[in-house]
Amino acid sequence: MSNSESLQMNRKSPVPVDQCGAALATEIISDRWSMLILREAFYRVGRFDDIQSEIGIPRSVLTDRLKKLVSNGILTREPYREAGSRTRTAYLLSQKGRELGLVLLALMQWGDRHLRDGETGLSVTHKETGQALVVGLVPASEPKIGFDEVTLTPTSSAP
Amino acid sequence: MSNSESLQMNRKSPVPVDQCGAALATEIISDRWSMLILREAFYRVGRFDDIQSEIGIPRSVLTDRLKKLVSNGILTREPYREAGSRTRTAYLLSQKGRELGLVLLALMQWGDRHLRDGETGLSVTHKETGQALVVGLVPASEPKIGFDEVTLTPTSSAP
């Protein structure tokens, strides 16, 4: 059934590994947990115990990953206080971290399509126009739609 | 300097981890090596020894990751023969694998911006219009630009 579709092979890539942003990025965020921690951060789940129990990461590993993400400027560690309760620690996305949103969304889009049989868990809507949005290739000249111009709506079952 | 920008915290995410495509996807591709292997696959570097020496992965680990990627339908393992030489084995992207291209590009875009001081290693051009393309949010209603409508050009130094 499958015959040789793609005959031409290359012996090396045109862009050396150490000059590729993707390759450098994997060193920071491509382990079993970092992306999941960032997922929580995007949803503003920023407390140690909450992150830990949602994704099921060992506490010692979470400590380590948070340190790594903070030291890479992706998260910040900040004290915060809710109305009339004690001061706590929160891990928040920095601007640099926020810009990983596209990666996370692209991953979600792929995962929903190929691993969940097309079921989307979250829909992204343009506030201004009400249009549904997806991650795709866009002319660099067009105005970028930022995450602050967008509404996220969980699609299916309750939290 | 940094005061509490974002006061409202959530105790849990609106989309449970096991219903999130991104979370499922990380189980397959979020280890130190899989994304790098896919990077090679996108550049059609498909031979065992070539992948191994480009990214520096231990051979035993490469064996394991290739099996995993094949069993998840992201790569296919196929015999191929170049003009007048012996039959070899090549690892090629499946359609499912090809659709990870957006994730890889989004990661590259982020990495180039934040880890390489804005130096881009690769530029993406729309064949039809000649326009430079980036990964971004697009209305779902607009026609998608596929990877077959696009030219990839290494930006800087030779392979």
Add this chain to the structure above:
DNA sequence: TAGGCTAAGTTCGAATGTCAAACTCAGAAT
């Protein structure tokens, strides 16, 4: 002011995974 409760980590030994280097093995090429 003592005692409890939380949140945010540490510590620890066992299980698992990664590493580099050397080895295997089948099919061409000499």
Add this chain to the structure above:
DNA sequence: ATTCTGAGTTTGACATTCGAACTTAGCCTA
């Protein structure tokens, strides 16, 4: 018949991950 090559295996040292229990500081309440 021997060498070469591509695609893996094997191995034993080293590193990371796991989960369960422990620590520590600050508040809260009595």
